Amino acid sequence: MKKVRRGAGVAVLVVMAVTVVAGVVVARTLSSSPPDPQLGADATTHEAALAPFDEDAAVARFAEALRYPTVSVPPPAERDTAAFLALHRHLDQSYPLVREHLTRERVGRPALSLLYTWEGTDPSRAPVVLMGHLDVVPVIPGTEDEWTHPPFSGTVADGAVWGRGAMDDKVSVLAVLQAVDLLLAMGHRPSRTIYLAFGHDEELGGADGASAIADLLESRGVRDFAMVLDEGPGVTEGLAPGIDVPVAMVGVAEKGYVSLELTVRGEGGHSSVPPSATAIGVLAEAISELEEHPFPANLDAGGLVMLEALAPHMAQRFRVALANRWLFDPLLERTLSAEPQTSALIRTTTAATMFTAGVKDNVLPIDASATVNFRILPGETVVSVIERVRRVIDDERVTVATANESGRDPSPFSDFRGPAFRALEASIRQVGPGPVLVAPVLLMGGTDATYYAARSPNVLRFLPVRMTDGDLVRVHGTDERLRVEDYLHSVRFFLQLVKNVDALP
Numbered sequence: 317m318k319k320v321r322r323g324a325g326v327a328v329l330v331v332m333a334v335t336v337v338a339g340v341v342v343a344r345t346l347s348s349s350p351p352d353p354q355l356g357a358d359a360t361t362h363e364a365a366l367a368p369f370d371e372d373a374a375v376a377r378f379a380e381a382l383r384y385p386t387v388s389v390p391p392p393a394e395r396d397t398a399a400f401l402a403l404h405r406h407l408d409q410s411y412p413l414v415r416e417h418l419t420r421e422r423v424g425r426p427a428l429s430l431l432y433t434w435e436g437t438d439p440s441r442a443p444v445v446l447m448g449h450l451d452v453v454p455v456i457p458g459t460e461d462e463w464t465h466p467p468f469s470g471t472v473a474d475g476a477v478w479g480r481g482a483m484d485d486k487v488s489v490l491a492v493l494q495a496v497d498l499l500l501a502m503g504h505r506p507s508r509t510i511y512l513a514f515g516h517d518e519e520l521g522g523a524d525g526a527s528a529i530a531d532l533l534e535s536r537g538v539r540d541f542a543m544v545l546d547e548g549p550g551v552t553e554g555l556a557p558g559i560d561v562p563v564a565m566v567g568v569a570e571k572g573y574v575s576l577e578l579t580v581r582g583e584g585g586h587s588s589v590p591p592s593a594t595a596i597g598v599l600a601e602a603i604s605e606l607e608e609h610p611f612p613a614n615l616d617a618g619g620l621v622m623l624e625a626l627a628p629h630m631a632q633r634f635r636v637a638l639a640n641r642w643l644f645d646p647l648l649e650r651t652l653s654a655e656p657q658t659s660a661l662i663r664t665t666t667a668a669t670m671f672t673a674g675v676k677d678n679v680l681p682i683d684a685s686a687t688v689n690f691r692i693l694p695g696e697t698v699v700s701v702i703e704r705v706r707r708v709i710d711d712e713r714v715t716v717a718t719a720n721e722s723g724r725d726p727s728p729f730s731d732f733r734g735p736a737f738r739a740l741e742a743s744i745r746q747v748g749p750g751p752v753l754v755a756p757v758l759l760m761g762g763t764d765a766t767y768y769a770a771r772s773p774n775v776l777r778f779l780p781v782r783m784t785d786g787d788l789v790r791v792h793g794t795d796e797r798l799r800v801e802d803y804l805h806s807v808r809f810f811l812q813l814v815k816n817v818d819a820l821p
């Protein structure tokens with residue numbers, strides 16, 4: 317009897333618990349913000365963004381910019397300086413009103429980056445920086461013939477402009493300059509100062525370009541920016557179940573980066589009398605340890621900001637899970653960890669990328685070395701990553717040191733609820749076309765914006781360009797190109813944005 321009664325008691329408790337849990341789940345799901353009804357293009361789209369302009373001429377200027385091979389290759393000394401200077405000249409000739417009304421300086425080491433200053437009428441107002449970069453990644457040798465149109469031809473065909481740099485990132489540079497030129501023709505003068513900052517070495521890390529520009533502004537006492545906007549993710553479709561409108565993703569933080577070199581020193585000698593493990597074996601074991609012990613997931617480090625922002629629009633089962641994190645975190649962690657794309661949102665990633673050892677089949681290796689690349693989740697640092705790697709490998713035969721550079725800590729999160737984000741969001745919606753959702757995201761890669769991240773809470777990263785699956789592969793790959801429609805849209809976006817930032821507090 318006692319047993320039965322106790323059993324009944326447990327059953328009652330379980331039923332009560334389930335009822336309470338269900339009640340809380342429903343309550344939390346209902347109280348999570350309802351879908352935003354105002355998804356359509358905004359009625360306040362500025363006339364400047366709607367005004368007709370010579371589209372063919374604008375596209376031709378953009379196409380011409382793709383013909384200068386402003387390639388960033390290591391070592392930097394091997395870059396084609398003449399190509400950068402020729403691109404500068406092309407920009408000067410293309411946008412005469414910009415040249416006339418804005419101050420243009422060459423900045424950097426060497427001075428191939430460009431800083432334009434568009435003086436505002438009220439010097440007391442916080443300034444804005446619109447960024448982009450002039451350099452492009454190389455075309456992988458041997459793949460030139462796979463391009464539909466030669467990579468530096470700037471061919472306009474099949475509704476697109478083809479060439480290296482079309483999406484990354486000459487679109488930002490040319491569209492901003494085109495928009496400013498058009499606004500000048502309309503007699504616009506901003507109340508706050510707007511800087512146009514175009515680096516020349518973003519693809520090498522930006523240390524001699526964007527960094528030098530940020531330092532120059534700092535040395536002039538220019539800080540407390542109302543908005544800093546750099547390249548970032550674009551507009552994508554089919555992002556999550558239940559969401560049937562395009563989503564504009566705005567980068568509000570960047571993961572950190574460090575590459576570590578693991579080295580094992582062996583004895584050498586003849587392979588006929590080997591030790592139980594050669595330098596190769598010891599090193600391979602160390603890498604296996606790292607892969608078998610991935611960094612722990614952290615769902616609260618900011619990787620879920622996008623999902624949380626989109627939750628009200630998502631299919632109900634996701635809405636329930638995201639509104640009740642206290643209950644569903646273990647399930648969320650398992651689901652997100654299953655795919656590389658989503659796993660990278662919630663943990664520091666580990667990628668062994670290089671392995672060097674051995675010279676001959678019958679000679680024991682003296683040295684074995686490997687490079688492992690880590691993308692660091694906010695909340696961790698280069699130092700904490702190195703400490704954990706040493707702890708996990710736990711083998712004094714393996715030396716761990718930073719490779720090439722010292723690495724970069726994750727950026728702080730920008731304010732994605734404040735006026736700068738809202739102004740960007742409004743600009744995106746106002747030029748549409750059609751309904752679009754805007755969501756903050758954590759970026760897996762780095763941008764030049766990192767040099768402003770510690771100096772302003774309003775650093776945002778966005779490209780007003782549609783990105784489908786195929787487009788992502790083209791960036792840094794073969795057949796990079798931008799739809800003509802997307803280029804013209806980018807110009808309108810910047811026309812709208814320049815108008816909107818004037819209204820920022």
Ligand SMILES: [Zn+2]
Pocket residue numbers: 449484485518547
């Ligand atoms: Zn880029």
